Amino acid sequence: MPALLDDVRFAIRLLLKSRGFTLVSLLTLALAIGANTALFSVVNAVLLRPLPYPEPDQLMQVVRLNKDHGRSASQSIAGYVWMTAEGSPFSRVSAHEQLLSGFSIVGDGLPERLPGARVTGSFFETFGTRPTLGRGFLPEEDVVGGPRVVVLSEGLWQRRFGGAPDVVGRSIVLNDEPYTVVGVAPATFAHPRGALLWTPLQLDLTDQADVNFLFVTGRLRPGITLDGATAMLRTLGGRVRTQSPGLLDEGQDYVPVELRTFLAGDLRQALWVLLGAVGLVLLIACVNLANLQLARAATRNREWVVRAALGAAPGRLARQMLTESLLLSVLGGGLGVLLASAALPGLLSLAPDSSPLLSGDSTQVGIDGTVLGFTLGASLLTGLLFGLLPAWQASRTDLETALREGAQRTSLGPTGGRTRALLVVGQVALAVMLLVGAALLIRGFFALQDVQPGFDPRGVHVLRMSLPEARYGTLQALERFEAQVEERVRALPGVEVVGFTSALPMGAGPSMSFSIEGRYTGDDNGPGAGWGQYRPVTPGYFQALRIGLVRGRLLTESDVAGSEPVVVINETAARRFWRGEDPMGQRIRVAHSVPALRDEVPRVVVGVVRDVREDGLNDEPPPVMYLAPGQMSQGITSLLVRMIPRNLLVRAPGGHAEVIAAVQREVWAVDAQQPVMETLKLEDHVARSLGSERFNMVLLAMMAALALLLAAVGIYGVLSYLVGQRTRELGVRLALGATRGQVVRLVLRQGLGSVAGGVVLGCAGALALTRLVSGFVHGVSALDPLSFIAAPLVLLTVGLVATWIPALRASRVDPIIALKYD
Structure with a gap:
């Protein structure tokens, strides 16, 4: 231990003496480890x-997994019931609606619209969560017609009710109906994301309709593994x-997915790839520092010669070098933690909204014990990686040769130069791999931005309203409210067009099956059946988004409740379900196999409109059915009003805040209690739809830029050192008649040779890794020639720039001074 302390003290003195080297090393380590x-x-x-x-x-x-068509996480009521049946791998099962519901609360403050989740009675027990105050739900509360009760989130309890301990048992008004507060959830509980309260779902468990709107979560029975659960669900x-024919298609299976994996979604693979990329940056930093250490070691050869002559063992010299490296890496790691803490808010601001674990109260991203342990481990490993080679060189000091050549001319010899050149090759290769990956993602991102969405978002302002089912759960009430709001908003100065829709393009919305009259044979997979995204919209929707008409007509003001039901479809639906035929005048029946939701009267196809990329810019347009809100079935109306907010689209010039304030006043003039x-x-909504692509692109581009910077510093540092080592040789060449241009070419050839070798290796490595990034690249090939x-x-x-500067310095060597060297 005393010897180790001596090494540490000596290392500190040396690092303080070499302030330039220490500063560059610490900055490099702080950036890479941070x-x-x-x-x-x-x-x-x-x-x-x-x-x-x-x-x-x-x-x-x-989830329901289909080998040909991917997976779907939504389940029907009957599917949920099957998860509780004998032979299920779960000890407890819960379900909640796929989308959050809106609850208007009045009293105890200003009217407010709160996002809440309708869940089955076993919800909190499945998650093993006990409310902080009160209790969860009782079995008799989760039945059709059961009492209205609610569990509040801890945040809502504190904000709206001041953290009052007597809130349990209190009656509050939600959606114009009284609910009794029975509990307050813990602060750590935030599932599903964004929910501020929970109420019983009160499902009709006898419902066999194949309507998938539930997320089902189960807790495995003791002793059952994931593989065992997979086999049991297959059975x-x-x-x-x-x-239950028709509930689960042939080729489709129920599959369990770990909840954390499910919540991470597409971000899971992206994060592992990005962590690998930032690991390459750390490796580049190690190579860079190893080169710096080798260059510094050459200048310290006299010190090692003297210490070896005084009896220092090779192992002691190596230990001293490793001590210096580890001290540097630990100090750099500490600075890296500070940089990481400062950078995290900006990093999280880039995170896509679609990730439940990176937004909302459920996110607790920070520097904790696990992260500090990782940083310490990374710092120590980094110190070993960039310190081992210089330590090995120090332990191989040839005392006899060094004393014979003279202390001032001792160096690490030609082997050291070749080692540094090889390190430059590796550094450049790693940087090229990162640059190619970043170029692919950048090219793909801008290619997606150039994709036409099928509508014009410019100048369109959106107000989202979750309507209380008690007031607007009927066709007539919904139609009347929307007509009154549109009439008042349309009269505002500057407003061009107004329209309502159940879902925005590139946003979550319902899908429905349908059958074609005269062609349906009873087989839902046959030619007379289809499906499409279900879009109840008012006539102004098409003008607000400037969706073009292909043939027929759009919805009009006369398409109301009581008139002949009609539907407008998009081009994809026309091509897919009426291949080679004209769909105009054809009749379809939506939700034909679900008695509670289906059309009682078939609706007529009256128009075909241009495709809209409803699922995002990187997905092909799906089939879409547009119909008038007043012509929905009553079952669908109740379901959508309860589950999905209505979106009011207003196309108008002017600032967003001014337009929204004016429109809100008109909404409140129709219903003063509608928040x-x-x-x-x-436009912002469309931009957010590219959140995942932007997150991946920006982070990988930042890693590539850092790698490029480190590579440039490494190349420059090595070439500068080599020019310094060859000062006498270059002076002799100039004295014997070599021109300065020849000296420049000599140095450039030496430096660019290593760079070119690294570029070739890096391109080969990038080709091998294209499979990893292919899933994140859209719009261009993973073998995009421009990127490579x-x-x-x-x-x-x-x-070239990093090599040119030392080359110019070499060409300016004074032959007289060089010949006097040593």
């Missing part, structure tokens, strides 16, 4: 940290196909 720490803190929160529930690894989300799926949940510009040309050219340019 980037790793920041990204690992996100990975830890999203993928590694257990969910805040007892035995969270036992919580499974049930259960076979029983479902036999006993607006959210307002947004449609641009990235190496950028690196070669940077390498």
